Structures are given as structure tokens and as C-alpha cells.
Amino acid sequence: xxxxxxxxxxxxxxxxxxxxxxxxxxxxxxxxxxxxxxxxxxxxxxxxxxxxxxxxxxxxxxxxxxxxxxxxxxxxxxxxxxxxxxxxxxxxxxxxxxxxxxxxxxxxxxxxxxxxxxxxxxx
Numbered sequence: 578x579x580x581x582x583x584x585x586x587x588x589x590x591x592x593x594x595x596x597x598x599x600x601x602x603x604x605x606x607x608x609x610x611x612x613x614x615x616x617x618x619x620x621x622x623x624x625x626x627x628x629x630x631x632x633x634x635x636x637x638x639x640x641x642x643x644x645x646x647x648x649x650x651x652x653x654x655x656x657x658x659x660x661x662x663x664x665x666x667x668x669x670x671x672x673x674x675x676x677x678x679x680x681x682x683x684x685x686x687x688x689x690x691x692x693x694x695x696x697x698x699x700x
Contacts, residue, residue, distance in 0.1 A: 579667065579668055580665065580666055580667040580668060581635065581639045581664075581665060581666050582663060582664070582665040582666075583635055583663070583664050583665075584661055584662070584663050584664075584685060585631055585661060585662045585663075585664060586661070587658075587659050587660065587661050588623050588627070588656055588657070588658055588659065588660050588661075588662070589658060590608070590621065590658045592623075592627070593607055593608060593621065593623050593624070593627065593658065594608050596623075596624065596626070596627045596630070597624070600624075600626060602624050602626070604624070606618065606621065606622070607621055607622065607623065607624050608621055609621065619657075620657065620658070621657075621658065622655040622656060622657050622658075623655070623656040623657070623658070623660075625650075625652040625656075625692070627656070628650075628652075628656055628662065628682050628691060628692045629650045629652075629692065629694070631662065631664060631682070632650065632664050632680055632682050632692060632694060633648060635664045635666070636648065636666055636678070636680065636696050639666055640676070640678070640696065640698040641698070644698040644699045644700075645696060645697070645698045646675070646697050646698060646699060647695070647696065647697040648694070648695070648696045648697075649694055649695050650680070650692050650693065650694035651692070651693050651694065652691070652692055653689075653690045653691050653692055653693060654684070654689050654690065654691040655691070656684070656691050660684050660685070660686065660691075661684070661685040661686070662682045662683065662684060662685065662691065663682070663683045663684075663685050664680075664681075664682050665680070665681050665682075665683075666678050666679070666680045666681075666696065667679050671700060674699060674700050675697050675698065675699060675700065676697065676698045676699075676700050677695070677696075677697055678695060678696040678697070678698070679693075679694075679695060680692075680693065680694035680695060680696060681693055681694075
């Protein structure tokens with residue numbers, strides 16, 4: 578139970594649009610190339626909550642959804658269509674019936690940290 582590391586499938590534009598529909602986040606910077614370019618971006622990019630949801634899914638698998646009592650993230654960098662993320666978690670402390678965990682998501686291609694976080698779960 579010391580930790581996990583998994584590489585996700587590449588982020589797709591379809592995945593971004595589906596996530597927008599599921600969450601109601603229709604900011605055009607995430608799906609409209611012309612809008613993103615006009616806003617000074619090199620193209621569309623995934624909403625941070627997509628990476629947070631991907632990591633949360635891995636954490637729930639790892640620790641058991643029924644055991645999780647807290648989860649939080651901090652966004653560090655953008656994620657672009659085609660990026661593959663390496664999702665990881667490590668137990669940093671076990672005390673008082675709880676497990677404290679450090680979480681990370683890195684871009685596989687350049688190792689850039691795109692998201693950090695934490696989770697707490699019952700032992």
C-alpha cells in the first residue's frame with residue numbers, strides 16, 4: 578500500500594469536450610481553437626478539473642473510495658491534447674487510523690509537474 582504510478586492514455590479533444598459536457602464547463606478556450614488562439618494561447622487545453630478527476634479515480638482505486646475522507650489538488654501547468662500524464666501517489670504518514678498521501682500528475686513527455694495534491698484515507 579506504499580504507492581502507485583500509472584501512465585494514462587493521451588488526452589484527446591473528444592475527452593475534453595465530453596468532460597465539458599459532464600461538468601457544464603463550456604469555456605471556449607477548452608474546445609474552440611480559434612478562440613484559444615485569439616486569447617493568446619497556442620491552442621485549446623484541458624480544464625484543470627479533468628486532471629483532478631483522472632487522479633481522483635486512480636486514488637479511489639488505490640485506497641478504496643469508501644475509505645477516502647479528504648482530497649485536494651493544486652494546478653501547476655496546462656495539459657494539452659496529446660499529453661500523456663503519469664499519475665502517482667505515495668503514503669507519507671500513517672497515524673490515528675488515517676493514511677496521509679502525496680499525489681502528483683506529471684506530463685510524460687517533459688516530466689513537467691501539472692498537478693499536485695493530497696488525500697487522506699481510513700486505514
